[in-house]
Amino acid sequence: MNPDSRVDELRPFAPRGLLGNAHVQSLLTSGPWRRRRVQRQAAAYLGRSQRELVETGDGTRLLGFRNSSPSAERREALVILLHGWEGSSESNYLLSTAVALDSAGFDTFRLNMRDHGTSHHLNLELFHSCRLDEVLDAVGRLRQSYGERPVFLVGFSLGGNFTLRVARQAPAHGFELTRAVAVSPVIRPRHVLDALEGGLSVYQTYFVRKWRRSLRIKQALFPEHFDLDAWFRIKTLRGQTDWLVEHHTKFPNLHSYLEGYSVADDYLAGLDTSTLIITAADDPIIPARDFHELPSEPALALDLLPRGGHCGFIENWRMDSWIEQRLIKELWPLTKP
Amino acid sequence: MQQARSLLSAGRAAEAADLCLQGLRDAPADPALLTLLGRCDEARGDFEGALSRLESAVAENPEYLVAQFHLGRLLAAVGRMEEARTCFDHCLALDPNHAPARTLSARLDALAGNRDQAIAGLRTALRADARHVPALSTLAELLVEAGQLDEANELASRALRINPSLSTAQMSMARVLLAQGHPAFAEQCLRNASESAPQDPAPYFLLAQLKGQQGQFEQALAAFDAARQRGHAGPELLLGRARCLRSLGRHEQAREQYEALVSHAEAAPALILEAAEFCIEADLPGPARVLLARPAVRQLPTRILLLAQLAEREGDVDQARQLAETLHDSEAVGVATAARRLSARLALLADDGKQALDVLAPLLEQADCPVPVVWLGAEIRQSLEDHEGAVASLEQLLARPNLGPPEKARTHSRLVTVLDRAERYQEASKHMRAAEWRAPVVVGSAHGPDAEAWQKSLDGFAQVTVANDGRPQPIFVTGLPGTGRELWLAALAASGQVLSLPRSGFAERRRLLEIPSDPARVATLDEAGARMIRRRYLRAHGRLEAPRSVLLESGLVSAIDLAWLARVFPGATVLAPTAEEADLRMHWRLAGYRDQGQMLSAWQSEQALLEDLRAIAPIDWQVLPLGDLYQDPGGALAAVAGHLGLQPDANMLSAMDRARIELGYRAPGHWQHYRFEG
Known part of the structure; x- marks a missing residue:
């Protein structure tokens, strides 16, 4: 396929009817209806996936899945994909994007954050969003092992937030990324928590359910290390986060923890890695004003679409995703066959 | 109180x-x-x-x-x-x-x-x-x-x-x-x-079962042993150990476990049959026959199937064919299918493709025909030059919605073979990426050994003298798939003068040879130590009886291990088949190897080490380019046979030719039909 033709093929994202609704977009993207389709389409891709453990400098072990593209038009480029909070390397949006990139000739590596996917047994301590170093180190190792060829980092939601932080810290950590793309990234976490509490209860319920499941696994795997009974009695995200911050992190309070992974204000000032943020103004979880307040940096581009919801960008009722084509359009010109 | x-x-x-x-x-x-x-x-x-x-x-x-x-x-x-x-x-x-x-x-x-x-x-x-x-x-x-x-x-x-x-x-x-x-x-x-x-x-017992299910047999074995040390003594532990040892190719130990399991008269028929199947696999026809004669299994159709397989192994093709035929319509569906597959394979080996296809026909007509049967059917059609039929059957298989990824990759691989044979190279190349199913063969590593230790081990050869203790020296064969290694092994094994040690028992022989070896140990091995290893290995495996006068080790060893073996068997002959890189990569693509880049890096690294070794180790090196084998197979074979003191015969040449076809070897330069990127 000619790269120019790929660029030309991309239509503007213009969802019709119900698909123009932010909640429909946000809920469809991770929902079971899409899941069946994504799993079916990804069957061969998953069959070719190679499981890998990435051990970072501090001994943390992160689980990932590598695919070498079978496409006749290989791009000789690697895309590292990061999922959102309580998502995984198998999440609909991540898997679907990985399959699309694979078909377009990109090698892919779907990296699970600690305690996500089926990786709860690999590390004793609990995941929290300020654990940047291990992700930074893992991405650096993957980057270095791919030689001189282009390496991209693409993250969704909280994975988008990690992407921005990795992009910011990579040069100081001794490696460079060819380009980073953050889709619907968390910018200021306390605003996200506010939005989850003030918005439709379905989002909070969704995350609480998945978080409870995850911590139940963690407790079962390390029963003598964790006593989370008190946490299980708390019903709200704020209360649960507060409890974990107090009992399982070194942060003095919830506020300092949430600010600990914020990329707002001047965090991205001096960004050297070529970075793109793609997000939607109607995202029910990430307030659009957070993006307007980002510093103006030459290496940072923002594409704020009017619609798309949170990590949605579903084009039609066949559940085709516009974001996948957009990512291919972004990355393709930076590669050569 | x-x-x-x-x-x-x-x-x-x-x-x-x-x-x-x-x-x-x-x-x-x-x-x-x-x-x-x-x-x-x-x-x-x-x-x-x-x-x-x-x-x-x-x-x-x-x-x-x-x-x-x-x-x-x-x-x-x-x-x-x-x-x-x-x-x-x-x-x-x-x-x-x-x-x-x-x-x-x-x-x-x-x-x-x-x-x-x-x-x-x-x-x-x-x-x-x-x-x-x-x-x-x-x-x-x-x-x-x-x-x-x-x-x-x-x-x-x-x-x-x-x-x-x-x-x-x-x-x-x-x-x-x-x-x-x-x-x-x-x-x-x-x-x-x-x-x-x-x-x-x-917990150890359950862990062992879990590891066994995951194919991690070494770890499973360790966990079984830990359970045994803690007092677990049930027959299920013995069976678990036997299966692990069997999967690891440690046949001697596996045999001991199976013998213990079936030693009493009330052993379950399924267990007796499993033990017999193992014996056939491990080239132990005598014990297999004894087990299959036990009254508990005498009425079971699987017994006949195993007897047919045993006959095939022993070269009694007529007996194998007759026995398999009696099971074609067995009510035990799995047995009937296996019997028809065996009959079809035997017919194919006898160059009777039509008969092979007739035998498989009732299975191939079924909508849910077992995947291996479809593959065999395609192979038979290919042998009959019915490329269209072979391609169509494999494409139909690929269209099955429930075909698992490993089966899909192997089906693509078979399509590659058929299309390549039909000279439809462009179509074949489209399937190649999806056809990578075979585990890579990596000998040594891309990084090689620690340079200092390697040099030290090479320096150690200055003091080596070739001992003559009257024991036979085995012949070792280096090289990866595609270099011609398998062809030389097949040819030599076909000679009546050669005792070829089967690859299936190599894990056990590695243990006796104390490999994988550590380069640091190579320089320090003294003659007494070498003699002990030699004696142990040859006593277990190298008893030559007339007319066999040459011992062939079929296992593949790395350069580091070869340095070790040069100390254990100074003066031994090493056959070193080699091929051009483009020909090797072509062979690997057609054969469906995964991680070909890794294979190539490791191979290149090994070649460099072998060059070092060749310059200094007391070994009789015979470099055998694949091109020579294609140019004049009879001449190349005669030269090697002469060097080894063997009388070349027609069996050796035909075995080599059969292996060449079975393994999908192509003439050097075949890669020129394809255009690959990178």
Whole structure:
């Protein structure tokens, strides 16, 4: 396929009817209806996936899945994909994007954050969003092992937030990324928590359910290390986060923890890695004003679409995703066959 | 009494027993003291004494619930189930809310196959005491069997939260997680359980089974051994070990395990057949025949199938064909399918493709025809030059919605072969990426050994002298698939003068040869050490009897190991087949190897090491370019045979030719039909 033709093929994202609704977009993207389709389409891709453990400098072990593209038009480029909070390397949006990139000739590596996917047994301590170093180190190792060829980092939601932080810290950590793309990234976490509490209860319920499941696994795997009974009695995200911050992190309070992974204000000032943020103004979880307040940096581009919801960008009722084509359009010109 | 209880809880059973005996001097019939003393005896491993004390306590006061319960528990532990049940019934008559008695009673139900009744009993126990961990764990395990995984997970989690350090609770959680498809999580729970109860064999046994299912046989074996060291002695452990050893190619040890399993007259027929199948695989026709003659299996169709396979192995093709034919319409569908496949393969080997296709026809007509049968059908059609038919059947197979990824990759690989043979190179190349299914053959590593240690091992050769202790020197063959290695092995093995050691037993021979070796050890191996290794290896495998005069080691060794072997067998001959890089990569693509880049890097690294070794090691090197083999196979073969003191014959040439076809070798330069990127 000619790269120019790929660029030309991309239509503007213009969802019709119900698909123009932010909640429909946000809920469809991770929902079971899409899941069946994504799993079916990804069957061969998953069959070719190679499981890998990435051990970072501090001994943390992160689980990932590598695919070498079978496409006749290989791009000789690697895309590292990061999922959102309580998502995984198998999440609909991540898997679907990985399959699309694979078909377009990109090698892919779907990296699970600690305690996500089926990786709860690999590390004793609990995941929290300020654990940047291990992700930074893992991405650096993957980057270095791919030689001189282009390496991209693409993250969704909280994975988008990690992407921005990795992009910011990579040069100081001794490696460079060819380009980073953050889709619907968390910018200021306390605003996200506010939005989850003030918005439709379905989002909070969704995350609480998945978080409870995850911590139940963690407790079962390390029963003598964790006593989370008190946490299980708390019903709200704020209360649960507060409890974990107090009992399982070194942060003095919830506020300092949430600010600990914020990329707002001047965090991205001096960004050297070529970075793109793609997000939607109607995202029910990430307030659009957070993006307007980002510093103006030459290496940072923002594409704020009017619609798309949170990590949605579903084009039609066949559940085709516009974001996948957009990512291919972004990355393709930076590669050569 | 209180002090005795505390001592018993602290594991000081002897001291606790002394206190009980002191108390019994004053009150010889005290049921509480008798019960406690019985528990002390039990803790010290004296089950007979414990039973006697507990029975006395119950006889003294049948209303004393504690004695009834412990007596029941102990009776169940020694297998006296009905008596145990009577005790639990007494307990429950005295106290219907006695959760421990309800739980053990339910376990007896479960053991008797009454799962629903057991589940109901356990639910009653939990109504009496919602925090009774044994009831929670047992119910979780029974719900796993019943397929109610969510509730099982909830119960097992609850049990663990109540008692995080109880190994049985951790084991239950492991079983639940395993059933939910999380083997890695289950493994963590089993490790927790083994830490909580270091002397309990059960977690190790379950871990061994888990590792075996995952194909990690070395780890499975280690876990089986750990379970055995902790007292597990059941036949299932022997069988697990046998299967692991078999999978690891350690045939001698596997044979010992199988022999132990089938040594008694009542051995299960399925076990006898499995042992016989193993013997056929391990090239042990004699023991296989003995097993297949046992009365317990005489009427089973699988026995005939194994006899047919045995006949094939022994070269009695007519017998194999006749036996397989009798099973074509067997009611045992799996046996009938395997028999037809065997018949078709035999016909194909006899160049009778039409007959082969006729035999498979009833299977190929089925919509859900087994995948290996479709593959064989395509191979037969290809042999009949029916490329269109072969391609069509494989494409139909690819269209099956339920075809798993490994089968899909192998089907693509077969399509590549068929299309390449049909000279449809462009179409073949489109399938190549999707056709990578074969595990890479990586000898050594891309990084090579530690440079200093390697140099030291090379320097060590300055002092080596070629010993002549009258023992035969084996011939080693280096090279990767595609270099011609397999062709030379096939040709030499076909010679009546050569004893070719089968690849299947190489794991065992590696152990005897003490490889993989450490380059640091190469320089320090003295003649006495070398002689011992030589003697051990040759005694087990290298007994040459006329007319065989040459010993051929078919296992593939790395350059580092070859340096070691040059010390063990100084003066031995190494055949080093080699091919151009483009030809090698072509062969790997057509054969469907994964990670070809890794294979190539490791191969290049190995070539450099072999060059180092060739310059200095006391070895008779014979470099055999693939091009020479294609240009004049008879001449190349005659030259090598002459060098080894063999009489070249037609069998060797035809074996080489057969291997060339079976393994999909193409003439050097075949890659020019394709255009590859990168």
